[in-house]
Amino acid sequence: MSLSFSDDMLKEVQRIVESYPQGKQKSALIPVLHIAQQEFGGWLSTETMDYVATLLGLKPIEVYEVATFYSMFNLKPVGKYMFEICQTGPCMLNGSDEIVAYIYEKLGIKPGETTTDGMFTLKTVECLGACGYAPMMQQGKHYREHLTKEKIDTIVDECWGMLYKIIKNKIFPLGDRGYMGRKLLLEKLTLKASGSMSVPP
Numbered sequence: 368m369s370l371s372f373s374d375d376m377l378k379e380v381q382r383i384v385e386s387y388p389q390g391k392q393k394s395a396l397i398p399v400l401h402i403a404q405q406e407f408g409g410w411l412s413t414e415t416m417d418y419v420a421t422l423l424g425l426k427p428i429e430v431y432e433v434a435t436f437y438s439m440f441n442l443k444p445v446g447k448y449m450f451e452i453c454q455t456g457p458c459m460l461n462g463s464d465e466i467v468a469y470i471y472e473k474l475g476i477k478p479g480e481t482t483t484d485g486m487f488t489l490k491t492v493e494c495l496g497a498c499g500y501a502p503m504m505q506q507g508k509h510y511r512e513h514l515t516k517e518k519i520d521t522i523v524d525e526c527w528g529m530l531y532k533i534i535k536n537k538i539f540p541l542g543d544r545g546y547m548g549r550k551l552l553l554e555k556l557t558l559k560a561s562g563s564m565s566v567p568p
């Protein structure tokens with residue numbers, strides 16, 4: 368098995384395990400799976416789940432059972448930004464189906480699919496406890512509420528903007544020397560990636 372947490376992450380896992388009574392290390396499974404998902408590319412491969420099982424002294428099947436039950440765990444690679452649309456009653460009555468259809472129209476992905484550029488994944492999930500703000504979705508650590516087509520447009524642009532910042536910070540790590548030339552390069556990269564977005568000033 369080649370996977371391994373960093374030393375810092377192993378310390379964090381140990382801290383979580385020790386917060387439960389002796390012999391109850393299984394209780395640490397969900398928080399440790401969250402860490403594993405975050406550390407190993409945003410999803411849980413069989414190898415990752417087996418590693419977590421070894422770490423916690425569990426049988427692999429005990430990890431699979433939990434990871435396949437909860438929708439917050441991804442069992443295949445996902446895009447950089449994930450839209451998890453609630454499809455339970457209140458959200459459905461307030462138009463979640465239309466939102467899913469609009470995302471398909473805009474990004475060409477159905478629930479369970481990822482855009483070919485690896486940017487967006489669409490998922491449908493059950494009630495996320497924000498029914499009063501229907502229709503809503505979870506996007507990373509954020510709840511996006513009272514969704515409309517216009518809000519989806521804004522959110523998609525925001526995601527491209529966040530990626531733009533990441534690229535910019537990589538290209539300009541030491542500041543703005545030679546700014547114009549690198550701005551042009553960045554513009555080409557960003558436009559190529561998004562197919563639509565203009566570069567902020």
Ligand code: FES
Nearest residue numbers: 453458495497498
């Ligand atoms: S029904 Fe969508 S958040 Fe509860």
